[in-house]
Amino acid sequence: MTDFAATKAMFDLPEGIIYLDGNSLGPLPSTAGKRVNDMMAKEWGQMLITGWNKAGWMALPTALGDRIGRLIGAAPGSIVTGDTLSIKVYQAAASALELRPDRKVVLSDSGNFPSDLYMVEGLLRSLGSDYELRVVAPEDVAANITEDVAVLMLTEVDYRSGRMHDMKALTELAHANGAVTVWDLAHSAGAIPVDLTGCNVDFAVGCTYKYLNGGPGAPAFIYVAPRLADRARPALSGWLGHEAPFAFDLDYRPGTGIERMRVGTPPILQMTALSAAMDIWDMADMADVRAKSIELTELFIARVEAACPELELVSPRDPNQRGSQVSFRFDDGYAAMQALIARGVIGDFRAPNIMRFGFTPLYIDEQDVEGAVEILADIMNNRLWDAPEYKVQQRVT
Amino acid sequence: MTDFAATKAMFDLPEGIIYLDGNSLGPLPSTAGKRVNDMMAKEWGQMLITGWNKAGWMALPTALGDRIGRLIGAAPGSIVTGDTLSIKVYQAAASALELRPDRKVVLSDSGNFPSDLYMVEGLLRSLGSDYELRVVAPEDVAANITEDVAVLMLTEVDYRSGRMHDMKALTELAHANGAVTVWDLAHSAGAIPVDLTGCNVDFAVGCTYKYLNGGPGAPAFIYVAPRLADRARPALSGWLGHEAPFAFDLDYRPGTGIERMRVGTPPILQMTALSAAMDIWDMADMADVRAKSIELTELFIARVEAACPELELVSPRDPNQRGSQVSFRFDDGYAAMQALIARGVIGDFRAPNIMRFGFTPLYIDEQDVEGAVEILADIMNNRLWDAPEYKVQQRVT
Structure with missing residues (x-):
């Protein structure tokens, strides 16, 4: 059984950040x-x-x-x-x-x-x-x-x-x-x-x-x-x-x-x-990673759908049809993602209107998911994304 | 005027090594x-x-x-x-x-x-x-x-x-x-x-x-x-x-x-x-580098030809026709190069019979050239290359 607490300890993750963009660039292994x-x-x-x-x-x-x-x-x-x-x-x-x-x-x-x-x-x-x-x-x-x-x-x-x-x-x-x-x-x-x-x-x-x-x-x-x-x-x-x-x-x-x-x-x-x-x-088994990934994405989808009705699920609802990411459609997705990043939750945006979140069990756990949704809900429900500083498009990869 | 002592100080060069293979892989900048x-x-x-x-x-x-x-x-x-x-x-x-x-x-x-x-x-x-x-x-x-x-x-x-x-x-x-x-x-x-x-x-x-x-x-x-x-x-x-x-x-x-x-x-x-x-x-001027490179290659050729009659110059004798390297032909060049490397002078070998030496003024000076020739002459004149351990061909780049 893969010990995900042990794998998480093997990364240098910045304080105060929930990193849901490991599907773009994985974090720094501590060694x-x-x-x-x-x-x-x-x-x-x-x-x-x-x-x-x-x-x-x-x-x-x-x-x-x-x-x-x-x-x-x-x-x-x-x-x-x-x-x-x-x-x-x-x-x-x-x-x-x-x-x-x-x-x-x-x-x-x-x-x-x-x-x-x-x-x-x-x-x-x-x-x-x-x-x-x-x-x-x-x-x-x-x-x-x-x-x-x-x-x-x-x-x-x-x-x-x-x-x-x-x-x-x-x-x-x-x-x-x-x-x-x-x-x-x-x-x-x-x-x-x-x-x-x-x-x-x-x-x-x-x-x-x-x-x-x-x-x-x-x-x-x-x-x-x-x-x-x-x-x-x-x-x-x-x-x-x-x-x-x-x-x-x-x-x-x-x-x-x-x-x-x-x-x-x-x-x-x-x-x-x-x-x-x-x-x-080498510390991980892909079957464990997959099982954990499904737990995390299912939890994320359930929580976001409950808390943020404006976000429309783009990813397949059936976890067997879905990779290790969850995407939501939102017309002001770019600004919402910038607002999220400003609050320490890093996901990414894909044109024209996709907010994308990657789930990487080696270093992301349930607590991260809950924390990310809490901030996302705050941003969505209080329209905190609707600020000029979040609307300037810049190059992201 | 480029200060070559200053540029040399900017590299971490291993003790006791004369590195004449910067034309294959340059050394480590100290920063x-x-x-x-x-x-x-x-x-x-x-x-x-x-x-x-x-x-x-x-x-x-x-x-x-x-x-x-x-x-x-x-x-x-x-x-x-x-x-x-x-x-x-x-x-x-x-x-x-x-x-x-x-x-x-x-x-x-x-x-x-x-x-x-x-x-x-x-x-x-x-x-x-x-x-x-x-x-x-x-x-x-x-x-x-x-x-x-x-x-x-x-x-x-x-x-x-x-x-x-x-x-x-x-x-x-x-x-x-x-x-x-x-x-x-x-x-x-x-x-x-x-x-x-x-x-x-x-x-x-x-x-x-x-x-x-x-x-x-x-x-x-x-x-x-x-x-x-x-x-x-x-x-x-x-x-x-x-x-x-x-x-x-x-x-x-x-x-x-x-x-x-x-x-x-x-x-x-x-x-x-x-x-x-x-x-x-950024500390160097290419005209200075070229002038110094010609000094070093001219010195190397003169010294080697004086000390090692078995080595035949392959590079053009006219420095204006020559890059920043000097090559000599020697049938047992592979073994001779291995013997040189074992003595701390690193050049390289190119099949079938080329001994190649790169001159890189940013970190190679006249003293290095004199030192390298001294060891090369010892190896050639005393046939020190003629030892089984130097004849095993291995992959070099």
């Missing part, structure tokens, strides 16, 4: 500062270039991949970390398309994170005008998995509403129609149990700065099913994915298995911080 | 540890998601770009940092090719860093079988800039020999033949004076973990000439390069100018370390 400091002083500072071997830097991308893999049902050796999620989306989509060269359609949905669509738009523009990115409504995906679809590319959990796709059913349907699947786990990894192996997924990608708590700009990851790993050709064919990077051959030969999905030099400071975050994940 | 620690504790830890605005994280990629720009003759607002160099090569080459859609040839040379060739190989495979990567010998580049070349892609300073291309002349010749230029500055930025504006370069890319001392996995950078910045379309079209990333539109619209070359979430820990490194660069 991360020292870990990065030691890495800088003892490894970079003292070992210099020899740190790539001596300190094991070169092995970090796959070592971290294996640790993430435990949370999402991926076999050891099937995940490598590096780059950003957008880059990994491009790499997965390009590799997937090459496995179905006779087809020209990538099917996705309008609930996908825009960058996924942008990256594939850019990729398809390179590939030629006979390629098509077909974007349908989330509820119409299944009906649109036709025999001209090369790649089905979806984000499992909708970043705005938290609505979940049925990964297993859609992957099966895609395979039955000859399509290759690419799943984005940005709001899944560390949020809900994922079983990439059991769902027979082909490619998956995700980021580590949200639920996994790797820090701002933490590396992304890519999964390739072991049955495809030696066939998939990375379009982003960088030297560290080469069979023999240090032979400095002029021709590219893809490395073995997941190694070929490496591109350039891995970001060791970020990876060291992520290692500290993964230590906390 | 970097505290800077990253503070960023983690005070920004990530305390500001959490709001750090993107409050701590200025979102502005770091271009702020750092401007600081790098000062060293390489780039106007403010023409460089953005992020991703790895391989990714930036891909982005630059793809964007450059789109500016000459009627041509299908990328011209490069066999002295280019292999990953640049690999990335373009992958890109061209996506674009179609009518595209060609034409790789010629470095000395044959000028003669091969013909009117079917869409993109001339070169690394200015050869990573093995240190041989420099004439950026101005080759760019002029490329333009006269209607080609777009992509210059890789991996061994130029912080090594030699570069004048991107004066040379009328179209695209340039580089890394920051070598001469710029940003740390292992520090971000890359990309330069786009201001005259092209609003025309060049990034093939890697990520959300942070969108005109309005936080509008979450489904369609990609490139942002203004260099902003469109952003892709995904920037690595803030790495960028913070790089900021500390750039503080030292």
Whole structure:
């Protein structure tokens, strides 16, 4: 049984803040500062270039991949970390398309994170005008998995509403129609149990700065099913994915298995911080995390609906259809979120009118939920959001 | 006049080590540890998601770009940092090719860093079988800039020999033949004076973990000439390069100018370390750095040639043809380099037989050069490299 009091104690959370935005950027693991400091002083500072071997830097991308893999049902050796999620989306989509060269359609949905669509738009523009990115409504995906679809590319959990796709059913349907699947786990990894192996997924990608708590700009990851790993050709064919990077051959030969999905030099400071975050994940069982997450979101929804009638639930009411976040619609949601943040409850806002709250059992408990609702109710019922200082739009991520 | 004693004091260099491998990985700036620690504790830890605005994280990629720009003759607002160099090569080459859609040839040379060739190989495979990567010998580049070349892609300073291309002349010749230029500055930025504006370069890319001392996995950078910045379309079209990333539109619209070359979430820990490194660069003038670099390399060559007749100079003898490194050929170079490292002189080895030494005036002085040669001479003249422990090949970067 996961000890959530123990995991909560492993984070440096600021005094007086209830942080319901771990689905955008996870908080600081309390050991991360020292870990990065030691890495800088003892490894970079003292070992210099020899740190790539001596300190094991070169092995970090796959070592971290294996640790993430435990949370999402991926076999050891099937995940490598590096780059950003957008880059990994491009790499997965390009590799997937090459496995179905006779087809020209990538099917996705309008609930996908825009960058996924942008990256594939850019990729398809390179590939030629006979390629098509077909974007349908989330509820119409299944009906649109036709025999001209090369790649089905979806984000499992909708970043705005938290609505979940049925990964297993859609992957099966895609395979039955000859399509290759690419799943984005940005709001899944560390949020809900994922079983990439059991769902027979082909490619998956995700980021580590949200639920996994790797820090701002933490590396992304890519999964390739072991049955495809030696066939998939990375379009982003960088030297560290080469069979023999240090032979400095002029021709590219893809490395073995997941190694070929490496591109350039891995970001060791970020990876060291992520290692500290993964230590906390080692204390957790995803089934426990999910059970606790459902308790927290159910409690939050019940309390908010009782106290704030103006807020309309956008997330699925059925917890089995919902990721680890809850979103409400409110026309002045931007201002209301600013007012909440000013009172120490941090959630976020997604245009045009979504107030989004992430629930992360590793460091959020019932008391946090009750406290957040109390402040939210005060803001809503006394229209405290209706103040000029909360209405100035600024960039948020 | 740059005070090189003062810049040297700004690095944490290990006791008893002479570090001639700053062209692979620069050493630790002495303020970097505290800077990253503070960023983690005070920004990530305390500001959490709001750090993107409050701590200025979102502005770091271009702020750092401007600081790098000062060293390489780039106007403010023409460089953005992020991703790895391989990714930036891909982005630059793809964007450059789109500016000459009627041509299908990328011209490069066999002295280019292999990953640049690999990335373009992958890109061209996506674009179609009518595209060609034409790789010629470095000395044959000028003669091969013909009117079917869409993109001339070169690394200015050869990573093995240190041989420099004439950026101005080759760019002029490329333009006269209607080609777009992509210059890789991996061994130029912080090594030699570069004048991107004066040379009328179209695209340039580089890394920051070598001469710029940003740390292992520090971000890359990309330069786009201001005259092209609003025309060049990034093939890697990520959300942070969108005109309005936080509008979450489904369609990609490139942002203004260099902003469109952003892709995904920037690595803030790495960028913070790089900021500390750039503080030292603010103390330096590239003309002084170049003058000192030539003094150091001239001294090293003279001393080595006098003391170690078995070593054959691979780098150009004329300092004006040479970057900030010196390479010698020696058949047992791998073992000799291992023996050197064991004695505290760190250079590196590049297959098949190149011993490579980087000279970085910010922290290397004449005394270091004399000390390194003394040890090298001892190893060579007494065949100390001829020991089994130095002959086991292992991965080095």
